[in-house]
Amino acid sequence: MTDDLIKTPPTPIDEAELVRARQRSRAVVMAVLLGLFVVLVFAISIVKIQLGHGG
Amino acid sequence: MSTASATVTLPADWRDFLALTKPRVMTLVVFTGLCGMLAAPVPIHPILGFTAILCIALGAGAAGALNQWYEADLDAKMKRTAKRPLPAGRMDRQSALHFGVGLAGFSLALMYFAINLAATLILAASILFYVFVYTIWLKRRTPQNIVIGGAAGAFPPMIGWAAATGDVSTMPMLLFALIFLWTPPHFWALALFVKTDYANAGVPMLPVVAGERTTRIQIGLYTLPMILCAAAPWPLGYTGAIYGIIAAVMSGLFLAMAVQVAIRRSEPDDAMVPEKRLFKFSILYLFIVFGALVVDRWFA
Numbered sequence: 205m206t207d208d209l210i211k212t213p214p215t216p217i218d219e220a221e222l223v224r225a226r227q228r229s230r231a232v233v234m235a236v237l238l239g240l241f242v243v244l245v246f247a248i249s250i251v252k253i254q255l256g257h258g259g
Numbered sequence: 260m261s262t263a264s265a266t267v268t269l270p271a272d273w274r275d276f277l278a279l280t281k282p283r284v285m286t287l288v289v290f291t292g293l294c295g296m297l298a299a300p301v302p303i304h305p306i307l308g309f310t311a312i313l314c315i316a317l318g319a320g321a322a323g324a325l326n327q328w329y330e331a332d333l334d335a336k337m338k339r340t341a342k343r344p345l346p347a348g349r350m351d352r353q354s355a356l357h358f359g360v361g362l363a364g365f366s367l368a369l370m371y372f373a374i375n376l377a378a379t380l381i382l383a384a385s386i387l388f389y390v391f392v393y394t395i396w397l398k399r400r401t402p403q404n405i406v407i408g409g410a411a412g413a414f415p416p417m418i419g420w421a422a423a424t425g426d427v428s429t430m431p432m433l434l435f436a437l438i439f440l441w442t443p444p445h446f447w448a449l450a451l452f453v454k455t456d457y458a459n460a461g462v463p464m465l466p467v468v469a470g471e472r473t474t475r476i477q478i479g480l481y482t483l484p485m486i487l488c489a490a491a492p493w494p495l496g497y498t499g500a501i502y503g504i505i506a507a508v509m510s511g512l513f514l515a516m517a518v519q520v521a522i523r524r525s526e527p528d529d530a531m532v533p534e535k536r537l538f539k540f541s542i543l544y545l546f547i548v549f550g551a552l553v554v555d556r557w558f559a
Contacts, residue, residue, distance in 0.1 A: 219269070226270045233273040244310065248373045251306045 271350035276358055278344055279327055280320030287545060288319040288415045294549035295416025295434055298498075298556050299423035310373040311422035315415050317366035318382045322389040322411070324359035328352055329394050336460040339453060370422075377421040385414035402465040409442030410435075416549070430497045433488055434549075440485035441545060444478045444517055448538040451475075451520075452531040471525060478537075479521030486510035489548055502555035506548050513537075513544050 292315040296308055303311070327334065327345055335346035344350040363386050371379040393408030413435045420431035450457060450464040451474060457464040466474045489510045493503030516537045523533060 223269060226272055230270065230273050244313075247306045248310060251304050252373075255304065 268351075269349075271344060271354055275344035275349050276324075279324040279350070279355055279358060280362075281323035281327075282320075284323060285316055285319045287542065288412065289316050290546060291434075291438065291549050292316075292415035292419040294553050295419030295431060296423050297419075297553045298416075298430070298434075299420045301424045303423040307373060308422070310369065311378060311419065314366045314370040314374070314378075314382060315418055317362055317369070318386050319415070321359050321361075321363035321366060322386045324355055324362060325386075325390045326394045328355040328359055329390070330398075331355075333399075333460050333462065337453075337456045339456055374422045375425050377425055377427065378418050381414055381418045381421055381427070385411050385418070388414075399462065402463050402468040404463070405446040406443050409439050409446075412442060413438035429495075430492060433491055433495075433497070434552075437485065437488040437548070438545070440481055440488055441541065443481040444485065444513075445538065445541040447474050447478050448520060448534050448541065451525075451534045452538075475521045475523065478517055482514055482517040486514055492552075498552065498555045499559050501558055502551045505551035505554075509544050509547050509551075513540065516540055 289312055293312050296303060296311060327343055331345035331352060334340035334343050340346065345352060345355055367379055367383055367386075370382055389408070389411035393404065393411055397404040397408050416434035416438070417427055417431040420434070421427055447465055450466050451471065454464070454466045454471075458467045465477060489506045490503070492498040493500070493506065516533065519533045520537050525531060
């Protein structure tokens, strides 16, 4: 009920800001995941070399 | 990028991509895959084991995303699924498709690079089975949808086992059969109390097509071979008494609840308490039986 009272249509500037915020948060998540992936590939490579099937 | 246009399309939030992977369903998939891997007679290096489980999770997430991509229209018609990212309008279908295909390809490539071909092939089979056989072919056509489609969810312990050993033997096949036979009583218990939802969406679930009586009997009938599969590893010598006793007790409880559902007849405005109880217990059942498998292996 209170939502209806405070809800106003977003202005174009609000929307553009929201788009940028979404893109920023997606980019941060993607960067973190890529970083973790690099660490994982490095760890897998070390383990494979230790186990003697580095290929 | 336009800055002052009224038609700015919001890119989906990363949380919506996460929701697309059905994280709650993934929990059970990851757990059974992990147990299959830990119950295998060959130990796997922890980093490789972690990678194998990650690949199973990503593969399951990809299958879930592709399922939601294809079923956006169905999801919109059901209360239980209407708030998912696609029916709620928080994401466009193309993004979901690209995400699902990309994630599937990534999980398979990583599995092949880090683990082995056997695990990669079974993971690929499970993703393809869930998307093409269950979602696209069976779900809207036959009340046997979850019986045959249940095979997709039964693959993870086999993948975990194959990741550790590089092959598939009788024991992982028994684990496959256990989940395969567990799926119908689990989903039909759910379908009994959300029947209207399925009927409104036009999904031919067994209670909608064949009625409650048949569904209840089928729940009882599938439970019998399921508990035999759960008990079999002990007499066959694949596990010890710890697993055997826990599986027997849990299977006895499952059977008692399934029989209660099977012989019942619902009244108008029925709260469906035994059906809801069986549905919840069936999830706990799988967690405990698979957990017992690992505990038994540790103490063997």
